[in-house]
Amino acid sequence: MDHAAPKPEMLDRVRSFVSWVGEGRKLTQTGRVTLADAKALVKLLGTEDVIDPKIGDRVFRTGSSQELLHLMLVVEWAGAARLVRKTGNRLVQVKKNSALLDDTGALWRALFAVVDQLGEAFLPSGFGESLLRPEFATGIRAVLTSLYRHGAPVPVRDLCATTWDVTSAPYVLDHATKLQLDHLRACNDRDTKQALEALRSLGAVTFHKDAAELTELGRDGARELLGQPSSGDPVYQLKIALRDVENPPVWRRVLVPAAVRLDGLHEIVQAAMGWENAHMHAFVDGRTQYGVPDPDLPYRDERQVRLADLVKPGGRLLYVYDFGDRWEHEVLVEEAITAEAGKSYPLCVAGQGDCPPEDCGGAPGYEHLVEIMAKPAHPEHVDALDWLGLDDGTQFDPAHFSLDDANRRLLGA
Incomplete structure (x- = not known):
């Protein structure tokens, strides 16, 4: 990634989107922005989504606004920050929060405070879905923690490794093939970079070649989001x-x-x-x-x-x-x-x-397991070793x- 100074274009996009919503906009029966409105918004907001993308000689028709992931990030970010809300089949402004649009600092804080709620808004679903998408809150908080604690540029590859470690932890991947794991890891890396780009669009992250660093604004936001104390707190x-x-x-x-x-x-x-x-x-x-x-x-x-x-x-x-x-x-x-x-x-x-160990039957089951492992002659000892994946009982302490x-x-x- 090339160096890029913080450019919080996301603030302008959110402001423009909320202004566009105005007194209300009709949604589809499934609660989505209509495709006609989405096409207009892509131009208005400059989200760089591609309508009806062409790959080789084939054109893939855009069938829903949900396919325009950059636009969906703006829409869902505004919703998470309670600047707009759905009521029936319409999208309307939240009037009591409209003052945020005129206060740049307050708007920035409102958007950053909900950044961990956005994964399903702008990360691909389906075949190309990464583990980061359903585990986004955990993954993005791990990224912010790493950036906050280092206080210096962190290689993007290290941040990708961090999200992989924390988002894959809840899943059993022992039987996945190398091809499957490589695919999952590639999707994870792609989505981690996309999440970092979303933070850059808010002016929270800046890039230095292949490393990312929190801006001053980003450090303040991360400290609050992560609950990190200042000296004396x-x-x-x-x-x-x-x-x-x-x-x-x-x-x-x-x-x-x-x-x-x-x-x-x-x-x-x-x-x-x-x-x-x-x-x-x-x-x-x-x-x-x-x-x-x-x-x-x-x-x-x-x-x-x-x-x-x-x-x-x-x-x-x-x-x-x-x-x-x-x-x-x-x-x-x-x-x-x-x-x-x-x-x-x-x-x-x-x-x-x-x-x-996980799934050992709670406190009673664990007490029984400790007893089994302490007695090599116990009739269940060999089965317990196999279940734990150990070679001998001395490895269980x-x-x-x-x-x-x-x-x-x-x-x-």
Whole structure:
């Protein structure tokens, strides 16, 4: 990628789009911008989408506005920032937020604050779909974390590797062929670069040859989105302990920004403990359950709640992972301290015990597994070795804990 100075053309495109919506525009029966309006918007906004692209001698007719991914980014970004909304089969302005259009700083912050909600808007679906598309929130936050912590240009290939590591973690790819893995990885790299380009269009990222770096605006936005504290801001010391696991106990002591959102805290718990983020989860504060929004589950959106608004020093929060095995974690706020200059958070400072294997049957199943592995003559020992993928029982150490490994995992949280 060639060097490019920050040019927040996305602000102008969003303003022009919202102005175009005006008093309202008719949508299709499926809630999309009509194709006729989409063609006009491509010209108005200069999104560089190609209508009816020609490949060789063949013309591929554009059948829906959803195929115009650059335009869809503008449309969905404006919607996520609550500048427009759908009502019935019409798209209308959100009048109470219209003042943002005249305040460049406020508009920029409103758009950046929802950047992690945009993956399905502008990344290809279908055969060319990457793992980053359904896991976009996790992937883009890992990218922003890496850029924020380095404070210097980061090679794009490293950012592509980061998104691959975090988005592929929930999936079992052991049986995928090399061709399949190469295809998935190529799609991941393509979409990571496209996500970086979206950040550049907002003036949050600049490129230096084949490396990306946050602009000053981008650093401010990333700090707020990631819940990173400034020097002197409050930091919580948490003790995260698995309930009903005692032989040995499994716990981590982690320093986290007090202002971290619960979706960020979910990623921190996963990384600190060593889970694979392969199952559903929820936070419970005794009154309310918080999790990923789902019309079939009574959850409050975890992205809308910050830790400090929910728990104070001395308080506790329950984190449940994998509703089948039901791993319950007690999250205790031991004390509040202040962030130190030059130190990155989250940071694991102590711990004990290895993370149990996924899908081993919860605390009772893990206790049984520990017993089996401790007795080479146990009738289930060989089967357990095979299930764990180990050569012999000495490779299974439930007491193992590495502070360095925990903090390496937290780099992507």
